[in-house]
Amino acid sequence: MARGLLLMLLPFAAAMAAAGEVASRTPQPVIERATKGAQCVADPAVMRRSHMDFLKHQRDDTVHGGIRGAKFSLKACIECHASKQTASVAQAETNFCISCHSYAAVKIDCFECHTPRKAARVAEVAQ
Amino acid sequence: MSEPEANTRRGFMGVAAAGLAGVMLAPGIRLIDIAQAETPQGGAKSTVRWGMLIDTTKCQPGCTDCVTACKTENGLTGGTRPTDPQWIRKIEIKEIKTGRTASVPVMCQHCADPPCVDVCPTGASFKRADGIVLVDRHSCIGCRYCVMACPYKARSFVHEDVTDQQPDVPRGKGCVEGCTMCVHRIDAGNKTTACAEACAKAGHDAIVFGDLNDPSSEISRRVREVSSRQLRADLKLDPGVRYQGL
């Protein structure tokens, strides 16, 4: 009987696995894909869970140790993830950081100090 | 249990434990590999002490090339309202008794014994291994005690929202900031600060930046040859910025 129930669930599980990103009744965040590179510096699942810890550790190395351009450099994140339209990760609602953070309702204050714009774009603006 | 059986079980446990440890450690080893493969730049070393020598005889009153360069490099507004941050400014001085005048660029003096570092409650104001005194804006709570403590008024408080920051110079409202000796350039391998570079480009050559601990650097040669002094040397803070011609 129990085995029968389990067997009935199998096709559903298979369908979900096949769908990849699950389209269910809850709305999903609309995240723009990165514009550069084939893959991130780490697995998306790992990044989703731990990017804040990586950044927090990295920032001490940069500020206190003077090490720049290491694996989890924020500037490097922005280089790949900045939107094609806005050249920013935080300007429009679909831009990379804001889309997920507004979906998860987790307020970040990184961009009160760090510019969310790609370096080339900032040079344009400065001129 | 007879001996051979116990040995077999122990042996199995040993192999299993080693295998488990290997499986658990392997991803970590892989991560470390990747981190090292990146070769990040920079890294402050305590064998270095960055400093500046400013020849005030080459400074003209009214010349603000260093101020403008700092503003462009660091994304400052360049405003001079009392609430606008100024990382470097030109001070026109006149000796009261003799009437002799001089024009002096003053910025954070990057003291070896900085009072701003002593008073910061969170340790956000700190001295790096290579002598550069910085504000870690991740820890700064904006109490302004360091502004009270600095004898050179080197620190500014950011009084309003900041936009269009330079990518290498994050700065924002509510924190305190000051001259960083262009630490982002130094870490990237650039040999000089924006102000020194601009002054040299304009042909004044008043500012020399370099490693005070390296006896063969230009700044070390110059301070051995010419008479230079520190501002408020009586306070014994041992600033890294020296002035010639005062």
Add this chain to the structure above:
Amino acid sequence: MRTPSQDRNFWLAAALGALITGVGLAAAHFMELHGHVVTGMTNHVVWGLPHVFAIFMIVAASGVLNVASVGSVFGESAYKPHAPLSALLCIALLAGGLMVLMLDLGRPDRVIVAATHYNFKSVFAWNVFLYSGMVAVVVVYLWTMFERRFNEHSGKAGLAAFIWRIVLTSGTGSIFGFLVARQAYQSALLAPLFIALSLAWGTAVFIGVRAVLSSRGGPESPALQRRLGRLLGIFTAASLYLVAMFHITNLYFARQGAFEAFILLGQGGGGVFALLFWAGYVLLGSVVPLVLLFHPRLGRKGCTLAASALVVLGAFAWLFVFIIGGQAFPLEIFPGFTATSSFADGAVAQYVPSLPELLLGVGGLGAAFLLTTIGLRLFDFLPADAAAPEGSH
């Protein structure tokens, strides 16, 4: 039992306190949202009116506990019944002062960072422990007073609170005393000066609060009021003495001459500070109260209350001169030279207090008032004199 009019008075007072506190919080929110550009503070005067209010409250908090200390530590039994009120006022004033200080930070959202990252060379970092620890020590002290079986320990708790107070107030004075950069500070005398000021201001606050409570039906004790009045006079005289020694010593140092002329004579743009110092602190805040308290023809109850109010007024005047005058006077980066620049070097800094700063400071007073009102309602802080209704106000 409480009468309806007492109930009504409580709710009115609580509403008033909540309103004032609320306005203060709104002002703080306004400052945080737009940045300190909306205040009168600048890069040259970074600590303004909120700090005047906050430091008054923190120093007075330490001093108001002295009434309890005189009872528990120095054995004056007449003061013992008044110790609980003194302890309540200490906690209320500390809370109000800390509220103003924390809300005035550039990043008040980072108070957690302040509570978890410490640079132990900084007196500010020590103050985080000293101030919060003070509340804990006073709570324990109150507990020994309220819980009958712990009454025997109230002497030890009182001693702990007394020592903690001395350390805390020395720390507050040393915030300024340790600053070698500014001519207004850089002195070891500031720590004992702040202790003397705390005793004066705290006693003045206690006299004032008791007067208000008695007028609304609380217990009266004219004998205690007289003794407190004499204490106030002694502490005011001690403060005046230390302030005088500070300035007299400065006058002997040629390098401090310009600063002293600025503060004492108003030379070089220091007019408002000289006026506040002499008229506000010395005359109204010290000499007149001393006359009111010690002149044989005076010394009545009304005079004690008037003296207390004047001492508090003098406190604000002195703090304004000390905190803001100390920053307005230019730093001497080039001794022997005059200086001008785009960053107000060599120039006296201008400071005009703004409305948000005033509202935040007053909001802190409101928070202290609210906490006192609620505390009096909840517990028996007042001595149970005959025919005196408890928990009134």
